[in-house]
Amino acid sequence: MQAASDLTQLKKRLQRQRHKAIQRFRLRPRSEHLLRRLSTYTDQCLTQLTALKPLPAASALIAVGGYGRQELYPFSDVDILILLHHPPSLNEQHAIEQFIAALWDIGIKAASSVRTIAQCLEAAEADIATQTAQLEARFITGHLKLFKQLQKSLEQQLEVKTFFQAKLAEMRQRHAHYQNTPYALEPNCKESPGALRDLQILLWLAKAMGLGDSWQQIAQAQLLSPAELRAITRASAAFMRLRIELHLLSQRAEDRLLFDYQPELARIYGFTGKDKQQASEKLMQRYYWAARTVHQMNTILMQNLEEILFSPQPPVREPIDAFFEVRNQRLHLRQPEQLQKHPDLILRAFLLLQQRGDLHHFSAQTLRALWHARRLINESFRQQPLHQQLFLAILQQPRGVLHALRLMNMLNILPRYIPEFRHIVGQMQHDLFHVYTVDQHTLMVIRNLRRFTLAEYANDHPLASQLMDAFERPWVLYIAALFHDIAKGRGGNHAELGAQDALAFCQRHQLNAADTELIVFLVYDHLSMSMVAQKRDISDPTVIADFAKHVSTPRRLSALFLLTVADIKGTNPTIWNSWKAKLLSDLYTLTLRVLQGDQPNATEILAQRKAQALTQLLAQNIDANDIENLWDVFDISYFLRHECDEIVWHGQALHKALLHPHPVVETRPVGKGETIQIMIYTPDREDLFMHICAFFDQHHLNTQDARIYTTNHGWALDSFVLLLPRHQRYTTSFAKTIQHQLCTFLQHPQTSFDTAPRYLPQTQSRRARVFPIAPIVDIQPMSQPHTWKISIVCADRKGLLYSIAQAFTAQRINVKSAKIMTLGERVEDTFIVHSDELHHTAFFKQFERALRSVL
Structure with a gap:
């Protein structure tokens, strides 16, 4: 006891x-x-x-x-x-x-x-x-x-050398586990790149090498300057406190900055904003700045320690010019103090690194010298024609552009050369769309543009690679990419403000009028092609004509296409798919035809599509009478809203359907097989769209696009493009299963519908719950009688489209078409609907309330 x-x-x-x-x-x-x-x-x-x-x-x-x-x-x-x-x-x-x-x-x-x-x-x-x-x-x-x-x-x-190599391999493996970036949405303050472990590994190695086991002792060993000692000590203290705060807040050994904790941490640290979202963005920007400092120090010191252990003595040298040499296969600045007299060497160092393909990095001494020299980059530095020429030369090199820009950003040289860039370093956006900070997203866009020039990536997007290969002076695209989001977080229209910054940059660097105009256009309009492709009906000749008029030249069209694809792919790795690729490629092709003088009217388009489709169907031994009978139940709008290949696909599936009236479901893959197109032919009814959405939700099929058409004899001919579940690819057996189950569902809707899932708003992600976006519902009349355009912006969740369809069905709103734009965890959907009641004010308000209640 x-x-x-x-x-x-x-x-x-x-x-x-x-x-x-x-x-x-x-x-x-x-x-x-x-x-x-x-x-x-x-x-x-x-x-x-x-x-x-x-x-x-x-x-x-x-x-x-x-x-x-x-x-x-x-x-x-x-x-x-x-x-x-x-x-x-x-x-x-x-x-x-x-x-x-x-x-x-x-x-x-x-x-x-x-x-x-x-x-x-x-x-x-x-x-x-x-x-x-x-x-x-x-x-x-x-x-x-x-x-x-x-x-x-x-x-x-x-054995110190073995220990170093093992710790280096361990660090690289850990970095790879965290996608080699300090800029995760929910970083781990202990394990992520640029976090505590990257500091601890330096102390472990220094201790093993007999150089001390504290930052002060490492500085005494001449491995840290006084400024570096202050920077690394501050960063270490910042990460220690953050980890302590996370433990106390979560009441467990939690080292991840989860969305749930970010608002309260922002409050603890005293960050304020108009809402918890803005305060959290300030907190995370400070985190990313600290992580970048740790990454800088880790890169410099790891290289320094490696040189101490492994570099041959005396070092192997190869002179380059009066200032630089190759030392042990790294670019080395002979006398760092020369940077004070010749500040152009800062940019010249990066240019030399690009031009020497056999070298992949600077020596540790040169890295350190460049980091310290960043303070030399001021307004006077930026105004020097030589420095401007060097910066443009870096962008114009055939290789190493991305590597140079990433190094310049890490060493805080890029934000000093382009001061506006500093504001987006570490700038997170809790918009449920972006998963990178703005500066990292910008560099990802440039990475994607560079990949369009490389043969090994040609199969990823053949059209983009083809256009880039023919594009003169591709470096203008890199400048547009640098500025396209540079005004994020300032308030106001970021595209307009960014275009102003881009114009000032072009004028300061004395770019010619044509290149300046193109860059400013790209920055100002960098969202336009994506919006038209994903929100408008690009089978409508008027839409294409308007877009062609706006773009005005084939060069601007190619440039905008390349920037748009690179931008989307660099925003969130989950949102790019074959359907988006097809939409953008189709918009490019259709617009180019108009710009090249091929602008047929609706009558000509109708005749062309019918003639081409008929030729292809007859070539497949389909009876001409069957085709004529089928087309008799279609009106003109069908042929204007569907491309030739869709008309042929429908003809193949339905040429005997009038003789044997029963539901028909057909499927085909889109692109590389992660997307499927489903055609549904069945008797029309008011709740059909809702039931189909329920089926898709049950089978984890994510709707990307819907075209709803009703024939002259009252049958629905609906076409859906759907994203397959994450690890599913289109196969014949999968397609047959979906066809059979959907046919059964359509023939016995009530029995099947009784087992349809019911969803609650709580199925949103943690990010959407912590940083919700206010739903937007915009209902506007169109020129056609009783036709309305409904635009919805809200957080995505499972069953969202089904819930929206329920609201439509309850109010007898008939969907004619749907453009489903999923951007990460954010959706921006557009519906064209028919209603005999929406023009009544009371009904309009009732429907709007009902729609908002399900978002």
Whole structure:
């Protein structure tokens, strides 16, 4: 009983100490002090526990890992090693088990290992993580001599070069796990690139190399300048505090900046805005800036340490000019102080790196010199014609453009050369659409444009590769990409403001009038082609004619197409698909015909499509009378709204349908098979669209486009383009299954509909719940009688289209066509509907309320 009472007292004392330490942190958030206090209190508790639950004689209790370096976070595991002189006897094993059980009794979440020195060496040999944890071993209590023997043995075992290579491989693997970017939406402040682990690896390696185990000692070893020491110390403190705040907020060992925590963290840090979304964006921008600093320091120091360990002495040198040389296969600035006298060397360094394809990086000394020289880039620097020529030359190189721009951004040179760019560095957008910060998205767009020039990516988008190959001066596209989103976050129309910035850049760099006009047009109109392709009916000749008039020249059309494809693909990796590719390619082709003088009227288009379709159907031995009978139930609008290949597809499936009236369902793949087109021919009824949407939801088919047509004899001929489930591809067996099940569904709608799923708004993602967007419903009359255009913008969720269809059906709204634009977790849908009642004000308001209620 006494032992239990003693354990209870020990637990209460530790809880009081922890509570007091956290309260002191709340009054004055000094992270290192809190972590050290928590470690010290835990040391004291463990020492007292060994008196109550003795460990074997001649053993040592040792702190390892984060606890070993006295960085014990509020809810982290307490990593301990029970070091034994020899393998334990049964009695000793029992004593150890009693001690470990008591740890949990007093509230210590321990991660324990029990080893002899030989076993420690064996474990270190087998696992780099274990070797690293033991490298930070710290004595708590017990047999001090045994602990010192372990330290000596570990030091003798440590092969520094092997350790460096293993830690470098481990870091690269970890970075790859996090997509090699610090700019994730929900970064892990411990493991993500640019986070705590990237700082810790530097300390581990420095310690292994005998260069010190603190930033101050590393600076004393001449590996950090005073400015770098200040920067890395601030970044380290910032990440420590953030991890502490996450633990305290979540009340567990949570290291991810989940959307759920970002608004409250923003409040704790004192960030304000017009709403929690804006405050969170400010918080995340600060995070990304800190992560970029860590990434800079990690890149420079890892390279520095690598050169110390592996570079031959004396170094292998190859002179380039009076300022640069190749040193150990890296570009090296001979005298960094020359940057003060010749600041043009800043940009010339990147240009040289591009021009020397055999070199992939700067030396550590040159990286450091360029980072320090960033402050030389001011307005006077930007006005120098030589510097302007060098920057344009970087963009005009046949290779290395993206690599150079990424390095310039990391070293804070790009934001200083283009000051407007600084505002978008680390700028997150909680619009449920973008998954990259604006600066990273911009570089992704340039990456995609560069890929259009490379043969290995030609199959990804053949038309884009073909157009890029023929496009003169493609570097103008890179400038447009740099500026297309540069005004994000400023308020106002970002395209208009960005166009003004682009114009100023072009004038300052003395670009000719034609290139300047094209760049400004692209920035101002960079969204227009996407909007027309995804929201308008591009089978309508008027839509194409209007767009052609707006674009005005084939060069502007090609440039806008290339920028649009690169922009969409660089926004969110999940939103690009074969259907979007087809829409944009079709819009490009149709618009180019008009710009080249081929602008037929509706009568000519009708005649051409019917003639081409008839020729193809007759070539397949389909009877001309069957075709004529089928086409008799179609009016002119059918032939104007459907392309020739669709008319042929329908003819193949339906040429006998009038003789045997029953539902017909046909499918075909779109693009590479991640998208499917489904044709439905069935007796029309008011709730048909709703029932079809229910079926698609049941089968996890995501609608991208819908064309609703009713024949002269009252049958529906509807065509849907749908995105297949993530890991599903179009196969013949899959298509047959869908056709059979959908036919059954159409023939017995009520029976099937009784099992249709019911969805709640809570099926939205965490991001949509934490950062909701206000639904927008816009209902506008069209020129045709009783025809209305309904535009909806809201957060996506499972069953959304079905819920909208329910609202339409309940109010007897007849859908004629639908353009479903899914942008990540955001939808922008457009419906053309028919209603005899919407012109009545009371009905209009009632319907609008009903529609909003399901969004």
